[in-house]
Amino acid sequence: MPTATEKQYTIGDFANAVGLSAPTLRYYENEGLIEPHRHDNGRRYYEEADINWVKFLLHLKGTGMSISELKQYVQWRAQGDATIPERLALLQQVKRDFLVQFNEVQHHLQILNDKINWYEEKEAGVTTDHESFRAYLDRFGHHE
Template sequence: MNYTISEFSELTGFSIYTLRYYEKEGILNPARQNNNHRFYSNHDVEWMKFIIRLKETGMPLKEIKQYANLRELGDKTAQQRMELLIKHYEYLEQQLHILNDHLSNLKLKIQHYQNLI
């Protein structure tokens, strides 16, 4: 299925401005019709879902752009893309450790107040 930029914007939750910015930055590369209008495919939808996941887990836009550029180059960049994802995975594990530590400390503080009351 093909989507116009406005349909794709509604589908992904990204504004048209953001989609155009991502295209300018090389993160998104929609196909063009004969009249030069953009159109997006289900493949683009899946790619945007992955971008959303990377953004929501704290990957900087600079690294997302780097990943997108490598992706455009094809399978010969699989090693570099994997290394970027491993680096991000390690960052997320570190963040989980930090958050779990904060959670444990909050739990202790709540227990202190429960005992006090």
Template sequence: MNYSIGEFSRLINISIYALRYYENENLIIPNREKNGRRCYSEKDVSWIQFIKRLKDTGMPIKEIQKYAKLRAAGDFTMNERMEMLIKHRTALEEKIAKYNEHLKKLNDKIDYYKVSIDKHLQD
């Protein structure tokens, strides 16, 4: 199925402005109809969802651009793309570990307050 820019925008929950920005940054290259209008496919849906995931997990836009360029170049870049994703995964795992440690410390402090408050109420 093919989508106009408006349909695609609603489907993936990204503004038309953001889609045009992504196109400007060469993150997505939509097909064009004979009249020049953008035309998006199901492959574009999964690609944009992947871009959003990379962005949401903290990959810098320059790295996403590099990945997109490699993807557009073809399958012979698969090793390099995989290495990029492995590197990003490692950085993400480190962040998650750090956030889990922060969460543990916050929970410890909350537990401390609960015990202290309960103790003061019983006195």
């Protein structure tokens, strides 16, 4: 049973589909992250499956992986199942780093929220004239 001929995307359409610019796609290709097909005239074309691949890469990138880490991951992947332990170890390390950052960033948000509340209450005349932000924070048990 022959599958329907796959839709072919120009680099411009593909860029639109994945939310990147065409130059960025060429840059990623240069870095070895993507390998589009070529028409006889030299022009690139992309297929449906490439969309999923790029979106997956962007998820990994969004967890904090650099281009060179992605490149390493992709190289291992091209070498087949023998490199699964390496890939798994890399992703686990990325996850650990991510979680550390995630906790820090939540703390930053806490302080930002406190400051916003402080300004809002100050505007509404709720805090006493000379209460400092630090004293205010202390009331909530936040430190640093």
